[in-house]
Amino acid sequence: MNEQDARQAVHAAINQVAPDVDLDGLDEGSRLRQDLELDSLDFLRLVETIDEATGVDIPERDYASVATVRGLIDYVASRG
């Protein structure tokens, strides 16, 4: 999957889980937990939403590498 598609999928998933996040002004260095204030259940739903949309299943051992918006986009782009 190219980066643009991955970004779109990640943005759509964030919008679903945290509709109050302003995607236009989103700094891709933002950390999902601390900056976007996703708790563990939100994060699980985010991973689930991305899996449904792109078929990319992020196993728990890789959670650390998808801690930021940028990390998540790169992860989806490289595996989707």
Add this chain to the structure above:
Amino acid sequence: MVEWLIKPGDYVHRGDVVAVVDTDKTVMDVETFEEGVVAELLVDVGTTVPIGTPLARITRTPDDGAGQAGGQPAVPPAKAGPEAAAAQVPPPVRHLAHQLGVDPSGIRGTGKHGAVTRADVERAAAARSDRPVPEAAPVPEAAPAPHGTRVRSSPRARRLADQLGVDIGTVPGTGPDGAVTEADIQRAVQGAGASAPAEAPAREKEPEEEPAAEETPSPDAQDRLSSLRRSIGSLMTRSKQTIPHYYVSTTLDLRAAIGWMQQVNEQRPVASRLVPSALLLKATAVAAREIPEVNGFFTDGVFRPSSTVHLGVAVALRHGGLVAPAIHDADTLAVDVLMQKLRDLVGRARAGRLQRAEMADPTITVTNLGDLGVEAVYGVIYPPQVAMVGLGKVVEQPWAQDGMLGVRPAVTATLSADHRVSDGLRGARFLARIDELLQKPEEL
């Protein structure tokens, strides 16, 4: 009272959702504890009544009386085999189907035991929205009672509509489930020249607008937030003024629990994975059952321990504020079931769709702020409960055991408890018990 889902003559079963009410904290479904025929609705939509006010009169009738409920084939218990249950359409849903001009018997139910839910009916209605809705022609003179048009709206929006002389049935709603908000009314007044208020309400648009409603806090949401802040303030003030809190804290060793969870999650699709909170909540619920001094209510100067554990879970709302609905009988649920209930509860809490019983009866509450970064939480007890458990962030920390130093995941658990009911020794025992239970996660 936001909406009645039943009308006189409907047959209701125990547990049916019969109305939607708007409290300071959230919009809630109200279910009935009685079974029978609705004789009379005692509270009008748009009015505010004190907690405990009877809302409707329900007359008990023999089973054969059920047949009167609008000519629909009711399901007497005697015939309620699996097949009958599969076709079950609760009266409020049947009523909605009738309103939307949908035949409920043709809908495949997605609810419990295949029951047809409101969402099923709304989907079915949306799917055939190209056809005119038979009852969606609320010509003003034909609709003397505003709620007869089944427009979802807040009481404040109704009052504003009354003041401004707007027919609320003609205003497209942008609130939850297409509810008409104050802002919608104001827009309708401003745009009255351009839009054609005489047209039938844009009912078929409601399902599309539903997701959009969550995107920005409407003025309605702002109102709710300040009202929520006020009620949290007054409840917590009452707590601190009346409950002599004491605090004890311990570090829970999560090596076994997290290790077990990771192993389990490895085999699972993301939808059924666990989070550490599920294990922590289960252990807390079991410990609460074993140490009754932390589980129950202090009312009228007396502590009444609860024989069941309804575990309140403090849920932070994304626009601010929090609610603490209960997971019922949490001590008896398998961890997987508890996890699903937790996801469901948090989802509904954030969508503002909790049921009254969930809001009213936690016997002990857990706050899990650690999920968002802090290491320890010192909670304020929700009266009339007598204990609040604060869970911090799961962190890796150096751990000394048997003269050896290692690294383990751990979490700080803090108990705030009511000194009128227990003292530090029992509180400490409770936390120690949580830790013991977490050492055998497979048995939770």
